Amino acid sequence: MTRRRTRTRLRRNGPFNWRSALRSLALLVLALAVGGCVRVSVHGDRGAYEEANRPMTDSTPLRVATYNVSLYSEEAGGLIRQLEGEDAQARKIAAVLQRIRPDVVLLNEFDYDPDGRAADLFQQRYLARAQPGGGEALAYPYRYLAPVNTGVPSGLDLDRNGEVGGSGRDRGNDAWGYGLHPGQYGMLVLSRYPIDAAAVRSFQHLKWSAMPGARAPVDSTTGAPWYPPQVWAQLRLSSKSHWDVPISTPHGIVHLLAAHPTPPVFDGPEDRNGRRNADEIRLWAEYINPTGDRAWLCDDRGRCGGLAADANFVIVGDYNADPVDGDGVPGAIAQLLDHPRVNARFVPRSTGAAPRAAERGIARRGDLRSHTGDFGPEGGTLRLDYVLPSTGLRVADGGVFWPASGEPGSDIVDASDHHLVWLDLVPAN
Template sequence: MHIRLRALFPALAPTLALILSACAGPVPVPTPAADTPARLRVATYNTSLYAEAEGGLVARLQAGDAGARKIAAVLQRVRPDLVLLNEFDYDPAHRAADLFQRDYLEQAQPGGGEPLRYPYRYLAEVNTGVPSGLDLDRNGTIGGEGRDRGNDAWGYGLHPGQYGMLVLSQHPIDAGQVRSFRLLRWATMPGARRPLDPATGAPWHADAVWRQLRLSSKSHWDVPVRTPGGTVHFLVSHPTPPVFDGPEDRNGARNADEIRLWQEYLTPGDKPWLCDDAGRCGGLAADARFVIAGDLNNDPVDGDGHHEAIVGLLEHPRVLRMATPRSAGGAETARAYAAKGIAHRGAPEHVTGDFGPRAGAMRLDYVLPSTGFVLHGQGVFWPASGDPDAAIADASDHHLVWVDLEP
């Protein structure tokens, strides 16, 4: 989803120096070494493969969608072993996922590489577009007409499944052990950022509504993947953009707590409130390896949002400290915006998407491995404008982020 710039935030702690340090020059996408079977390439990609009408993505893919061909071409070039696709509409029959695999990934695409097949995948219901039966935007009606009807869904969307998530894997997924937190209620989180009406200081949602609100705008999944190097927990989500609200900042607060859910999940301690949709409570085992991935809709220093939420995740003791993925195209785009007066404080090389003239380029997409991995490489697939590969990198306002790991 698009983010617009509301204001620049004051400087954060000096510990951000590692996060913001810039590295010049393009980053090629190497081929994983064939003699290291435990090496794992993990990626996240907000694909913008959604439609405003139910069944619309299926129709797009059946018609031969040019944007989907470019998305498939990028995936064929980077060839991740494990990837999260954000903004891929969910349908209960999985027709869109079937079509994308058969007619796009498994077919050689212009500018792409060899056909690519993923034998394993995970997708499930999300909260976007699912009617809540409540007046969540406090406009006096439930549902409404046009685009406003999405405001009263559990997560903003015009039909159930819009902006869904799809996990593709070369390695077996332990579907029976997947944990989903789609139904987790926001109010159960200790210290939840309950939105307040700044004019009165009173809670923005009535108590009866607040007690029912779900935290995840889409969902939070822990997807265990059985790789040659052992089980990896793929922790995936797509928090709501911290905009499109009012002075109560309800979306900004929700974005921060959606990100904080992963911090809570990784931190040891008794958490009787942290219960998945099957009723199992508690966080991730202390010895588990994981990779957090997704469009988290929060830049460490620029744009809207509570930046301490993403910084807290980047600096969590269980998250591997690593150089920030970078790209030549992102640096070029960010510097072009700066020349037009949209000056950001983050390193230009680190941005992952172009969000238009009101927001500029920012870092919103993350692949964060746990300690216990060795990092062999990382990057953002965003070639410079003069690179022929730039022709396949413009199907989404986001760009694919990847890391190469080995236990």
Template sequence: MRPTFRSALLVLFVLVLAACRANAPVATPPGPVSLRIATFNTSLYTEEAGGLLARLQAGDADARKIAAVIQHKRPDVLLINEFDFDPDGAAAGVFMRDYLGVGQHGQDAIAYPYHYLAPVNTGEPSGLDLDRNGRVATRGRERGDDAWGYGLHAGQYGMLVLSRYPIDIDAARSFRLLRWAQMPGALAPKDPATGEAWYPEDIWRQLRLSSKSHWDLPIQTPLGKVHLLAAHPTPPVFDGPERRNVARNHDEIRLWAEYVAPGEKPWLCDDQQRCGGLPEGERFVIVGDYNADPADGSSLPGTIQQLLEHPRVLHYAAPRSEGAVHAAGNSAANDGHRASPAHDTANFGPRNGNFRVDYVLPSVGFEVRDSGVFWPLPGQPGSEWLDATDHRMVWLDLANPDAPTRRD
């Protein structure tokens, strides 16, 4: 059968259309961005109120190195531990403008449109004799021992969150005022000589659990809403045989384990008296310097495992660095450590050695695409910035499972 003129024309049209499509660029729908979340204890504190602001205004070499690390790794959401709090946020403003907003050590400037800071318990006078030395101190280091959290002035060792994405301030929760005694089964310190409670009952009932604060900050990200759970528990040292800081460190970490566990928790009330934990189905990332190593150091056995092994926390390979391995081999203090040195995040000097104490722990429902500890080997780019603080930035890249990933 001979083709008609109309059918021949139709065949020609189809051939031309196919040729055009073959030569056209293929459009690939973009995948969601990955979300880089980091924690960094920056040691940006001073012993006098207003001292950090003055230090930053004068131009500070260590702050420039800290800014260079942040600019180099460029996290989307960052918790900074040990950044002194001031009520008007002036120090944070100067740091973001004059340090992060200006390229440091060959890095590109970085801007964070959103940030969060709030009062902390460190240096806040309690009016009580918390160290049981027979007096309530109002100045000097004894003042720090009688503060709600150890500090030589109100706001020392504070916290600051920086974010590329909006923080829901109205929904934010702070647990700074939560009483330690409200936690069921709280590890109340005991006098080992007598077996009696170390704190008198009237003081124990007033003690605050958080040495700085515990924050739940909902952040609207390209991956959806993420609850940033930020804290900085007290070191489990600098106490006596009663080990009150060891007990407090354990229960400060336990607070987040309780917060993300299902069930009614009428005792778990925030500073605005909204009670209860994080609802099931909400996704979160726990961040901060928790002053607890999984296998070494002075914390109670199993302290950080309350988070690492929690059923709502994603199990993933611990962030690591080659620089930590090299540093561990240069100090005899690390010889008896049981944990892998590759996972260390802090260098506490030749007497104490190196430990893993800084964590970024996402909830189930995320996928970790990449992670690391910024601890370059000697001679590598950035190694000259490490002396600005005894901690290292820990970061990870999150994505929704099975989704293609790109970085903005």
């Protein structure tokens, strides 16, 4: 179901003409298929390629980011058509990335298509061109994309409205993850450094019922399980997918643990989305536990168990869970923030979040400066997006790209209702 493309390596061997190789690189089409869903290609001018491959020492920070870009369409193929034009939203998203220039970034809510056409267009037409309000062209030679559960019909009545599928927006309720077409609200990893496609692990098909002590929804009136047994046995845990993407960085292999749990709203008193959100977050907490029985934790290739105890990782994504505010299950994100293998002491902040929170006027108990999303007068601001490194990595710097009104970059922050979060990471030792 997935596909991988290899990279062409240019290396010195005797009287090798490096400058000539770089000039000819623009003519190469790096599109050999070798099984996975890594898209490996170089777009843009020579300067962009050289910037993507600038030397990095052991002491140079690795900049890792997450960004919910809201680049999705309610129609299959809609994002491709959007990016084929001169899309103002995509230009602003690219401008933000060009300003922050992460080495590795997860994009949430970027529609998946099997050929990776949308990812190609975003690189070629937006990142590879200097954007107003942004910086110089930006190249990501390596990328990972794969199918997600959103919009994939389950064939089951998951919302218990008496019919399977339905019409209009209701049909999304009976998909494995809410969506109006397969791939909506997908994920995309962009990287300056090679991705080990053969070692990628995905948990798209892991059953929710496989998790010991799963927070199964309960009918508030009867106390009985909300999902009938035949439905509960089939229901997938991940609303999109959970990916372990190993990346070969100058600091060694770093496992990018990427996910986008469902929002804990749009349900009823059974709180099926809130409970699912909490258990989607728990999946990573269990995955990085160095001890315990994890035989149930089996990926889409049938390999069971969690991450090695000595592995470095960074958990990234829009987790739809604020530490103290919002509608999520209490303590949901604390499963990661308080985990003994997670270094969560550094909290990224911005200058723009607190003023916006004050404008919204919704009472909040948490640190307003750490908020990453703005959901209007009714939803207010919350901290939902996270970059959480393992204890083997030290945070040198970080932030949320949310400048206050009038500050540089404030004209491009409205591209999404979320804001990019980034950390600069170095080895802890």
